[in-house]
Amino acid sequence: MHKDPLQLIPNTSQDNFLCAVSGVKELQSDEVCAADKSCLTVNYIKKRICALEGSSVNISSKYSSSNYTKSKAKHWSRIIWNGEKEERMNVLKTDHFTYHEDQEKQINTMSIKSVNQSDSAEYRFRHQDDNTSQKPGTVLIVTDIKVKISPSTEVTEGDRVKLTCSTSCPLTNNKNYIWYLNDQLLQLPEHQNKHLVLDAVTTQHAGIYSCAVNTQRDVRSPEKTLRVQSSSLMIGSSILDQINGSLVTGYVPRSYKVAVIKSLLKKPSLDPDVLANYRPISNLPFISKVLEKVVVTQLLQHLQRNSLFEMFQSGFRAHHSTETALLKVTNDLLIASDHGLVSMLVLLDLSAAFDTVDHSILLQRLEYVIGIEGTALDWFRSYLSDRYQFAHVHGVPSSYSRVSHGVPQDSVLGPILFTLYMLPLGNIIRQHGINFHCYADDTQLYLSIKPEKTDKLVTLQTCLKDIKSWMSSNFLLLNPGKTEVMVFGPEPLWDRLDHMITLDGISLTSSLSVRNLGVTFDQNLSFNSHIKLVS
Numbered sequence: 001m002h003k004d005p006l007q008l009i010p011n012t013s014q015d016n017f018l019c020a021v022s023g024v025k026e027l028q029s030d031e032v033c034a035a036d037k038s039c040l041t042v043n044y045i046k047k048r049i050c051a052l053e054g055s056s057v058n059i060s061s062k063y064s065s066s067n068y069t070k071s072k073a074k075h076w077s078r079i080i081w082n083g084e085k086e087e088r089m090n091v092l093k094t095d096h097f098t099y100h101e102d103q104e105k106q107i108n109t110m111s112i113k114s115v116n117q118s119d120s121a122e123y124r125f126r127h128q129d130d131n132t133s134q135k136p137g138t139v140l141i142v143t144d145i146k147v148k149i150s151p152s153t154e155v156t157e158g159d160r161v162k163l164t165c166s167t168s169c170p171l172t173n174n175k176n177y178i179w180y181l182n183d184q185l186l187q188l189p190e191h192q193n194k195h196l197v198l199d200a201v202t203t204q205h206a207g208i209y210s211c212a213v214n215t216q217r218d219v220r221s222p223e224k225t226l227r228v229q230s231s232s233l234m235i236g237s238s239i240l241d242q243i244n245g246s247l248v249t250g251y252v253p254r255s256y257k258v259a260v261i262k263s264l265l266k267k268p269s270l271d272p273d274v275l276a277n278y279r280p281i282s283n284l285p286f287i288s289k290v291l292e293k294v295v296v297t298q299l300l301q302h303l304q305r306n307s308l309f310e311m312f313q314s315g316f317r318a319h320h321s322t323e324t325a326l327l328k329v330t331n332d333l334l335i336a337s338d339h340g341l342v343s344m345l346v347l348l349d350l351s352a353a354f355d356t357v358d359h360s361i362l363l364q365r366l367e368y369v370i371g372i373e374g375t376a377l378d379w380f381r382s383y384l385s386d387r388y389q390f391a392h393v394h395g396v397p398s399s400y401s402r403v404s405h406g407v408p409q410d411s412v413l414g415p416i417l418f419t420l421y422m423l424p425l426g427n428i429i430r431q432h433g434i435n436f437h438c439y440a441d442d443t444q445l446y447l448s449i450k451p452e453k454t455d456k457l458v459t460l461q462t463c464l465k466d467i468k469s470w471m472s473s474n475f476l477l478l479n480p481g482k483t484e485v486m487v488f489g490p491e492p493l494w495d496r497l498d499h500m501i502t503l504d505g506i507s508l509t510s511s512l513s514v515r516n517l518g519v520t521f522d523q524n525l526s527f528n529s530h531i532k533l534v535s
Contacts, residue, residue: 040063040064043063046138048172049139050169051115051140052219053116053117054218056112056115061107061125063127074099077089078122079124079137097112120140124137145221150162155201155227156229157202158201158253162196163197163211165177165221179196179210180209181396183208186396199254199400200400201226202260205228206226208223208226209223209224210224243291256288257288259282262391263393289411308371310419313426313437315415315438316416316440326519332435332448333488341450342450342489343449344447345446346444346460348445349483350441350477352477357475362384362420362421366420369420418440421474432459434447434460445464451493454500457497464501480504480508484508484514485509485511486514486521487510488525
């Protein structure tokens with residue numbers, strides 16, 4: 001048979017009762033008066049208060065006898081324990097300690113203004129006729145506030161740092177904290193409150209940190225300095241060692257994959273107060289670009305040696321450029337015209353193509369199409385994973401945002417990885433016998449037919465449908481609103497061929513001129529429009 005853990009404890013007054021957990025006198029119930037008895041009871045609104053140093057505190061007790069109301073001899077005592085013996089000291093009314101009473105609700109409150117560490121104690125409310133009560137009162141703990149940095153105040157770029165706004169006890173009235181960096185208030189998400197977590201610290205995060213309770217901003221913690229050492233300056237580790245270490249292990253350090261986003265006005269004449277007038281600019285660490293240049297050199301050699309390039313892709317290849325792409329397309333169109341053929345050119349437009357690349361699909365391309373495996377494939381997997389970015393405005397960094405898709409902006413590898421992601425597109429177009437040429441995310445299709453064979457345009461229409469389907473399955477978005485069409489041939493055919501091509505249910509209207517890789521095309525291929533534009 002188990003002994004009841006609760007026991008009834010009579011007060012020194014035979015009419016007052018309360019109960020408590022056996023052996024734990026601090027855990028006591030409210031005091032009650034026996035039925036039909038007129039006795040004095042005192043209960044405390046809060047048994048324990050944790051308050052921030054410098055704040056003001058109210059300690060309240062509720063009494064239940066009319067005698068308490070009539071009597072003027074009410075006071076608070078401060079209890080100091082000397083071993084097993086308690087010592088009582090009456091709390092005198094001063095500017096620091098004040099009393100307030102609500103006789104209607106029978107509540108007496110002691111207010112302590114601007115508490116300090118010496119105010120930490122147990123406080124009891126007493127009536128002149130209640131000299132023997134041993135019931136615990138309200139325990140006040142006054143705490144300071146400080147910043148703790150883990151694992152250390154001196155770290156290296158890429159390390160994970162946790163800053164904690166620490167108090168010696170859980171604050172009673174407030175759990176919302178704010179953070180300052182170099183005296184500037186940080187704007188943080190809700191989950192970053194008492195704890196400020198920097199997943200991959202950079203030199204931008206170095207500085208002087210302090211914290212405060214949101215409702216008591218005037219009581220701020222002492223400042224603490226976080227020092228961040230650049231990974232490129234690590235003692236005993238040269239740039240060559242770091243690059244070779246990354247290639248051998250197939251691992252890209254986290255600090256290499258953190259981008260700083262800064263905003264620049266698109267034009268100096270634009271209104272700086274309008275957010276839409278800014279262009280986000282991504283900046284990666286220089287050591288990351290050095291490493292990527294080494295990888296790009298080896299990757300291009302592999303592609304060249306194994307003839308893995310798309311034949312009609314002019315982007316990011318040696319001896320290829322926008323000029324070679326334009327020369328190829330223009331020459332084909334002029335030859336078709338010399339043979340009496342009419343041609344239709346379709347310029348496909350992709351929405352944010354570089355930002356929507358799926359990493360899993362890209363890694364599959366690298367493995368099964370390009371033939372990259374082992375440590376090299378591990379390196380690309382590490383390169384694409386665990387990437388972050390943060391904004392930096394007026395010297396204050398934002399919280400981190402994970403980048404889970406897209407090729408990295410401002411990177412050396414990004415453009416070539418995108419062209420490899422697009423490799424299957426060429427084979428889809430070839431299946432329909434359509435001519436094409438690509439430059440990065442710019443794809444142009446063109447079909448030349450005899451004037452009386454306009455029904456052949458069905459092939460182009462089917463090709464566009466298959467292209468859209470492939471792009472959708474690869475998380476690329478074809479934009480019908482910005483996709484352009486141009487007809488080259490006798491003027492009477494322009495209207496006849498207009499609106500014959502649709503994309504996603506939208507009829508594509510032929511344009512009189514289009515801008516193709518920076519050059520303005522007209523329907524006669526005279527380039528007069530372009531000459532006027534640049535002259």
